[in-house]
Amino acid sequence: MPQQSHKQQNNQNILQQLGSLSLWPHFIKFCTIPRPSKHEAAIINYIRQQGEQHDAIVEQDTIGNLLLRVPASQGYEKIPTIALQSHVDMVAQANSQSAHNFYNDPLTLQIKNGWLSAIETTLGADNGIGCAAMLALMTDNSIKHGSLELLFTVDEEAGMGGAFGLQKGWLTAKKLLNLDTEEEGEIYIGCAGGVDIDSIQSPIWQSPPDAQENREKPEAITISLTGLLGGHSGVDIHLKRLNANILLAQELLNAAQYHHFQLHSFNGGTLRNAIPREAFATIFITIVVP
Ligand SMILES: [Zn+2]
Structure with a gap:
């Protein structure tokens, strides 16, 4: 056949x-x-x-x-x-x-x-x-x-x-x-809606720090934030799950108060409608070798 x-x-x-x-x-x-x-x-x-x-x-x-x-x-x-x-x-x-x-x-x-x-x-x-x-x-x-x-x-x-x-x-x-819904037998009477935001900023570019003759040694370090629960930005947003992008950015801002470093890259999340589960940042920081 x-x-x-x-x-x-x-x-x-x-x-x-x-x-x-x-x-x-x-x-x-x-x-x-x-x-x-x-x-x-x-x-x-x-x-x-x-x-x-x-x-x-x-x-x-x-x-x-x-x-x-x-x-x-x-x-x-x-x-x-x-x-x-x-x-x-x-x-x-x-x-x-x-x-x-x-x-x-x-x-x-x-x-x-x-x-x-x-x-x-x-x-x-x-x-x-x-x-x-x-x-x-x-x-x-x-x-x-x-x-x-x-x-x-x-x-x-x-x-x-x-x-x-x-x-x-x-x-x-x-x-x-x-008739496009998630749960059988349930009726939704409203919706919060959603907004996509494209934000473009021009950063101030700098060169990475030069190696010093003394004991200061510049290093590139990647910080990974993984293992969060994630979820759907519409369905799970009220569950107060952590957003990897926000969390990592806050940590970097915090750290910037005490350490001098340069941000090389920042990546997080995979889809517009998913709460980011992972985020990664690479920074240049000068480590003092004892
Ligand atoms: Zn659909």
Whole structure:
């Protein structure tokens, strides 16, 4: 059997095991359509087709977000319109030994210990399952609802481009449910938001100290601060975990009160949204040899 139909057969088996919930066929379809951030045309096309087949008004804004205006079920016309939103792109990560091509290949799915996952790659349940739930509201006639505005945004994982570029005044609903969340069964009613700050300073450059003839010997020393807990800057920020960058900078400032040294380099943290667990500084300091 060729590779492609193997995968189709596998997906069919998976679908049977997942049961009859009407979001599953949409989610499995999502797993067959590559959708890394900034490469969402194919998945947007699938959602557009679904909208057109189910009598929704389909609109797209200039940044690429898609809006399906879904009419109310019969008898539910008086219910206020609700907007639901999910992002269509996914974090595309594969194990180092994998030959998976995220721009062409469908995911390979498995069910293990009751959990659906993708073999050797991310699954993209963030936020594919939210998209699938929104589509199910539209395509499953047994679900009764008022009029809906289903907003599918692009480029969430690589800079929130879709959200930032969202067409002004597009939604008419007074309430919006964002289906991109962490905990099942919980609803968030607010968010602190986040800010990226790029700070550029021009330091005063100096030469490292020269070796002296006397007993003073300049040395380069690297100070490592490691072993902190780290965490997510959004989810764990209230836990008062130490930030390696701040801690090491404070220690250097402290030490500068008692010792003269020059800072050669300072590095810490790996991601903008992770609390830094490690920081490293290299300094030049003159040691007096006894
Ligand atoms: Zn997400």
